[in-house]
Amino acid sequence: MSTPQNLTKIEAFIRQIVQPNAEEWEAFANIVQVKQLRKKQLLLEKGQTCNFIAFINTGVIREYSFQNGKETTVDFVSDNQFITDYQSFIMKTPTIQYLEALTDVDLLILRKEGINSLFDKYKVWERFGRLIIERVFCGVEAKRKKIIATTHEEQYRDFAAAYPQIVQQVPQYYIASYLGVTPEHLSRIRKKV
Template identity: 30%
Template sequence: MESLREVMLEKAGLTAEHYAQLTKVGKVVYLPKKEFLIQAGTTCSFIGFVEEGLLRSFIYKEGEEVNLDFYLSGSFASAYTSFLTQTPANGTIQALADAKVFLISYADYQNLLRSSDSWYRFGKYVSDTLFIRKCKRETSLLMNSARERYELLLQSYPNIEQLVPQYHIASYLGIKPESLSRMKSLTYIKA
């Protein structure tokens, strides 16, 4: 779990002792492709960190799946509003490829926060990371064209086209798969 260790020490400003503390209370789960980390209607009782693999979050809208986000290795994954409020989640998180995810439970997270103020740095880092991702996505949906959203996706998630089926990418962009194909073909013609 070197990625999580790196995040804690280099980005959240914690120590190796904090990392050891976290790994004592957390657990690793292995999700086969297509298995759910959480389903809509259940309460999210964890913050996850994707060590390996790929996840997606989605909601159902008018009977269709709408992708909200992708979680690649090195990403935090949670139905965070549900986690914070301990109310049922609106969305579902599913593995798009076999995944290894480190989970810390709501109760253990709260205990760590109570144990030392330095854990709030970790909590702030997680919260800030998830909040910024959400804001970028919302702003992009409201302000950018489909092409601009696509370019931002490629910038934010390098190699995503090799990892995620086109119909999932189209759903994330808020367009139909054939529109994505047309947009990509026009991009290649110009290049």
């Protein structure tokens, strides 16, 4: 069975990672649903439980949430990428994310029941699922490590604001030790701040 045109991008993406045979591919194609979003439409909003993973054929979607009462853009996702709220999807809990179409968007939707039936029946799809979530993990882990690096800057900022006379009078290596960073790192922070 030849691939319908709207599945060619997702098939190319998948075949870089796993190699399903004809039967396995057909089982996958059978669970795919097609969806269109108009500009400004929401794919997902706060309070819903995310029960799908989507693949963008064309268009751009903005991920945002409210943190400390402020609207914060988390990411932009476009052609040839998967998009979902993995936490809500895995844990079956309500999402805090909004997924908003910034343009008209052509999407493929994989619903949770369909995905689970592929996981149950086919080793190749279980493997694909594993490799995808491993990538997602690595992405978040890198961001988390970066935040830890940034926290020290904030600590220095707070300290310098509260004790400006100490910052001027006390040798750097004492301040570094107090903040729990190396003197070299403190120099870098001071240059940035």
